[in-house]
Structure formats: structure tokens, C-alpha cells
Amino acid sequence: MALKIFNTLGGQKETFEPLTPGRVHMYVCGVTVYDSAHLGHCRFLITFDVIYRYLRFLGFDVNYVRNFTDVDDKIIKRANEENASCEAITERYIGEFHQDSGALGLLAPTIEPRATAHIAEIVEMIKRLEAQGLAYRVDGDVFFSVAGFGDYGKLSRKNIDELEAGARVEVDERKRSPLDFALWKSSKPGEPTWESPWGHGRPGWHIECSAMSTKYLGQPFDIHGGGRDLIFPHHENEIAQSEGAYGRPLARFWLHNGFLNINQEKMSKSLGNFFTIREILDDFDPAALRHYFLSSHYRSPMDFSKDGLNEAARATDRIIETLDRVNYWAGYGAPVVADPAVIESFRAEMDDDFNTPRALALIFDEVRSLNRLLDGKKSKGIEERGAALGAICDTLGLLRDGYADRKKQRFLKKTNITIEQIKEFIDLRDQARAAKNWQEADRIRDQLAANGIVLEDTVQGTMWKVK
């Protein structure tokens, strides 16, 4: 049994073995902090959170680095619009990002480096590239010379000549080739700026990832990830910089997640067709959102819809209900060993390029089996299989703890109904039921149902839940 991962570099699944036995070094390109994170970001965050969790589940000690791009044209633009400092903007959105991450149940990376805290390393790397003859200065800017790096295009499988022919970018005439990109930009008055051998300026976008990944993970490291759109030019440029500077590979496995579309179009800031993470979490549980993303393979494109998210929410309810039943049945007593056969099946699915849709199918097979056992009042293996199911959910990061409470809280927040009122209705109905006044009991229940509250008569009494 071995983990196989689809490697963009090479375009096929390859057996994964870390360079250092037992330790995985992983870098994922994070976000530019100039605005609230949206569902598209959510997908890449959850994708790599699951990969991180699964690698840990396999027993690897994972060094997971995910950066913040906190110096960039968009940040400067935003700061100017708000008449605020860039620091104020980036601090605000890094704070928001951490709130969203917490709400989504994302495991914190080992380190979250910021570009502005690594200017020295960036300058050092550019100097190295200059020494290698791969960089050239024009006025106060420094560009990378693509012509000097023979492997350029190997990740995105692009041919330099065709790229030049197809380029419809406004070409900076000072560049030797239209594909050359900025390593260092001279800064205009009012922009963030640092001292450098080339005068005052700031780093280009791509160089920060090269500098920071090398600093924290060495070179080469095991896994480099990000969204599909980063393949070209961002990751291609990172490779050119890092491999050009050090003469050895940057990363061994390159993973890219598919896009989240909406109405067949890419969800993006520029198109304005996005939902922010926080607005979706007002209406949906983070576990449901995660379930929704996991129901599709991470490399496939997805078309977002609230209907789809609602379906995922109902499916999540089903898993949670079963886990609750198991917990009730078993109590929260002594921990048991998770059923090894179930865990093994989970591994088999996930080892195949993190096939979460199949892992979910396994979860539902287990849900059905467990419910059948619980219905039959048979005890054989319930605790072990329940423990396995719980472990699988945890490895996927489905936030099962507090699920029912969160659902109730969202409901109570959106309506003016209080728990006390609901309990009063339940008491009234219980009295009617005790008197076998079924008509009145049903009337109360129907009334609550009309308000989105479902009652369940159980041996422990009447429970309520949100529809």
C-alpha cells in the first residue's frame, strides 16, 4: 500500500516517498491579503488541509508552510482607495483570514511566513541570480531572463516560442523577452519600499515563494501546491528562479487543485461572482461546506451552487446522526481501537491521489452498517467501527463536535425563537400526548414544523432539532 499522488510535473500519478523518511516538507502558495477570502480560496484551503491531515494520519511529521503575500499592487491600490497604510490593510485581512481558518477548522500550518518579513532572503536570492547571469537591471528594476533558463516551461508544458507568439500582454519594452518577469521593482513615492543593491524598491510577486520555501524547507522539498491558475506563470517562475539560483530541483511533487466555478464561470474577485467564506458560514455549517468540497475530487472543476451545498448539508446530517447514535450507545467511556479493516479501506481510497469522493462513499457504507447494527440492538463491533468512522471524519476534518449545537445556534440567531419557547411548546405537547389528545399534540408539532423545528419522540423524551 503506497500513497500515489498526481504530479503536475510529468502529468501522472506517482508513488510518493518523502526525501527524508518520515518527514514531509510541503509548501502551499497562500493568499494575497487585500480583501476577504472567498469560496474559491476556501476550496484550495480545504484541499490542502485534507492533504496535510492525511499525511499526518499516515504518520508523517509534516513541515507545512503556507505564506501570506503582503506586498503587492492590489494591496497598494486598496490602501490608496481607503487612504490607509498597507500595513493596516494586510493586518486586517490576515486577522480575518485567521478567523475564517478557525471557523473552517483548518489546521494551522507549521509556519505562515510573510513576504515583508523576508526581504533580506529575497534580496540575497536576486543577487545570486545576478551572479548566475540570470537577472538584469533596467533602471531600478531587476528582471529574470527566461532565455537563460533552459527548462522554462517544463511544469506547464509550454513552448517559449509559442508563448511569445500568443502573448497578448502589454509588453514592457525594457524587457529582453516578453516572458521575463520582475524580481525587484523600484518603488514609487508612498509605496512600501526597502533598501537594496538596486536602490529603493520592493520584491516582485514570484520571488517571495522561492526565497521563503528555500529558507524553511530547503531545496528540493517534497510537495509544492496551489490552485491550477498558479501553474503558469507563478509556479513556472518559481522553478526558474530557484533552480536557476541553486542548480537543483525546487520541489518534487507539484499539486494543483481545480477551480470553483459558479454558473460555469470561474469564481473570482474581478468577475464579482463570489461568496465570501464568512457569508456562507452564516447559513451553512463548516462541516457541510467541507463535505461539499470533498464530494468532488480536488483536481476536478466544481460548479458551486447553494442547492449542492444544501444536499451536502443533509448528507452531513446523516453522518453526524449516526455518530451521535454510536456515542449514545457506547457512552463516552474507555477509548477503543478503531476497526482496522475500515481504516485500511479508508487508506486504500485516500492513497489513490486523495480520492475523497470514494472516502465519503466508504463513510456512507459504514453509516448504513452501523445504523443496521444499532437498529438490531446487536453490539458486535459497534464501538470499533464507530471509532473508525470518527477517526476517518477527523482525518478529513469534518467538524463533528458541536455540530447539532452550531445548527441550533444558527437557527436561533436567524429567527426570533428562543429555546425557552420551544421547550414550552414541547411541554404543552407532552401534556397533550399524556392525555392522548393526539389532535392537539399534532397541531403543536405541525406548528413547530412550519417554523423549521422538527420534533422526535424518543425513549429519552422529545428532542427537537432544526430541519
Next chain:
RNA sequence: GGCGGCGUACCCAAGUGGUUAAGGGAGAGGUCUGCAAAACCUCGAUGCAGCGGUUCGAAUCCGCUCGCCGCCUCCA
């Protein structure tokens, strides 16, 4: 123009050469229940965009056609 991807039941979505095409949601019938809810059971694509081809055998490989999308520019 170049490169890459997709099209599987009402909806979402696995499967990429070999017994009956996973799983979820919705739907229908049933068991349980005072009635419900939940759960469980049963049903549901002789077919995988279309047409050809390769093969003993294809949703899976090849070719063509149709439809859709992404990257080539900041973007997860």
C-alpha cells in the same frame, strides 16, 4: 492561434480495459411509530454526449463530430 481538461441516472459525483456502472441528495413503495421524525428494507442508468474503429471484451484505448470550460494577463 498554442496547451490542457470536461460531457456518467431527476440533481451532485466516483469509476479510465474484464463478473450485477460506487456513494450522496431528491423521488416511489414498505417496516417501525398513536401519528410523525430518524433509521432500516426495496425500487431506480441493458447504459456512460454522438458516430465510427481497435479488442475475445470499452464508460474506460484510437479517430472524427457536437457541446462546455480553464490556462496562455493579476488570480486559489
